[in-house]
Amino acid sequence: MTKSMPFNTSDIPDLNCRVALITGGHSGLGLATTTALAAKNAKVYIASRSVAKAEEAIRGIRRRLPNAQIEVIEMDLGDLRSVKKGAEDFLRRESKLHILINNAGIMCTPFSLTPQNREIQLATNYLSHFLLSSLLLPTLLSTSAPRVVNVASDGHKKLAPKQGVMFEDMNLENKGTWTRYGHSKLCNVLHARALAKRYGGEGLVSVSLHPGTVKTNLSAGPRKSTPIYKLIQPLVEWGAPGPEEGCANIIWCAVSTGLGELVKGDEGVNGCYFEPVGKLKGVSDAGKDDEMAERLWEWSEETLKRDGLFT
Ligand SMILES: NC(=O)c1ccc[n+]([C@@H]2O[C@H](COP(=O)([O-])OP(=O)(O)OC[C@H]3O[C@@H](n4cnc5c(N)ncnc54)[C@H](OP(=O)(O)O)[C@@H]3O)[C@@H](O)[C@H]2O)c1
Structure with missing residues (x-):
């Protein structure tokens, strides 16, 4: 697939009265995205594990945009109990959510387990x-024209196991950390697909994307886990933009009228994967496997129910 839409900032509508929530919105691509949305008058919630870091970021944004409407939700994505608490906090504060950007992430960190043994x-x-x-x-679906944007990676094609999601061994303890990263990003791609399939009929637009190679703190993971990465990092990031430029595809997927038009013209676009900027791109074979997406959805729900986090 090569359909694409040109990106132009005039394509970003005014976002007054729109509510967005972005994970990891205080740094890297997340901070640049938060700033761009706030500049267009959206009310943006930053979900962050560090309230202090998020507040510092907000102070920085307000120096440039004194009227920026930004709030913090404390949320550690490494502990599902904290995610639930953070979601409940958001729901106490807002009854609408137009844009959910699942952005926060870590890459190629050494193997470790969360409190839920994941x-x-x-x-x-x-x-x-x-x-x-x-x-x-439920809040997204009760809001007009809601979007969910999963910040995945083209690593889902190059790094994930060829078979796709490894349901019998989700922790992949005996595989490399790059494989585990690709696997997690494949799950982001399949999640966007399953969301669109299940809820596209109710008006939800849900997509996944690769932001491109962007110079951010994401490299902290491979620098720890992969000794050679320190040597090759300058090559990997050669010519790569910083977050302000690198967030363009996230913004496009989150708010462009262009994406809305694409989905209107062809419902099959809902759930798809985009590369910079606004280019509808093919995914790996596993990334377009609807049965796998559905099985992943069921696995995820069962896992969360077992952990007592979801009913
Ligand atoms: N940069 C690239 O070239 C590139 C390429 C492909 C995909 N991506 C994807 O883009 C997304 C954003 O990454 P980035 O490049 O902006 O990297 P980044 O600068 O390292 O930002 C990652 C964000 O995720 C947050 N985060 C990590 N662990 C968390 C946790 N347990 N709970 C809550 N927040 C957590 C970080 O918060 P802390 O400050 O608390 O750590 C930070 O705000 C990621 O999903 C990444 O996989 C990036």
Whole structure:
């Protein structure tokens, strides 16, 4: 698939009265996205594990945009109990949610387990976002023209196991950390697909994306887990933009009228995966496997129910 829409900032509508929630909105691509949405008058909630870091980021944004409407939700995506608490906090404060951006992530961190015994990348990048989206779904569906944007990665094609989601071994303890990253990002792609399939008929637009290679703090993970990465990092990031430029595809997916038009013209676009900027791109074979997406949805719900986090 090569359909694409040109990106132009005039394509970003005024977002007055629109509510957005973005995980990891205080740094990297998340901060740049928060700033761009706030500049267009959206009310933006930053879900962050560090209230202090988020407040610091808000102070920085307000120096440029004194009237920016930004609030903090405390949420550690590495602990599903904290995700539930954060979602409940948001729901106490808002009755509408137009844009949910599942952005926060870690890449290629050393193997470790969360309090729920889930591998840290799967839990942070995928399962926590599945829980968050599920808890916010009724509110999204009661809002006009809601969007869910999963910040995935083209790593879902290159790094995930060829077979796709490894239901018998979700923690992938005996695989490499790059495989675990790709696996978690494949789950982001399939989640966007399943959301669109289930709720597209109710007006929800849900997509996944690759932001491009962008210079951010994401490299902290591979620098720890993969000694050679320190040497090759300058090559990997050669010519890569910083977050202000690199967030363009996230913004496009979150608010562009262009995406709305694409979905209106072809419902099959809902649930798809975009590369910068606004380019509808093919996914891996696993990434377009609707049966796998559905099985992942069921696995995720069962897991969360077993953990007592979802009814
Ligand atoms: N940069 C790239 O080239 C690139 C390429 C492909 C995909 N992506 C994806 O883009 C997304 C954003 O990454 P980035 O490049 O902006 O990296 P980043 O600068 O490292 O930002 C990641 C964000 O995720 C947050 N986060 C990590 N663990 C968390 C947790 N347990 N609970 C709550 N928040 C947590 C971080 O918060 P803390 O400050 O608390 O750590 C930070 O705000 C990720 O999903 C990444 O996989 C990036």
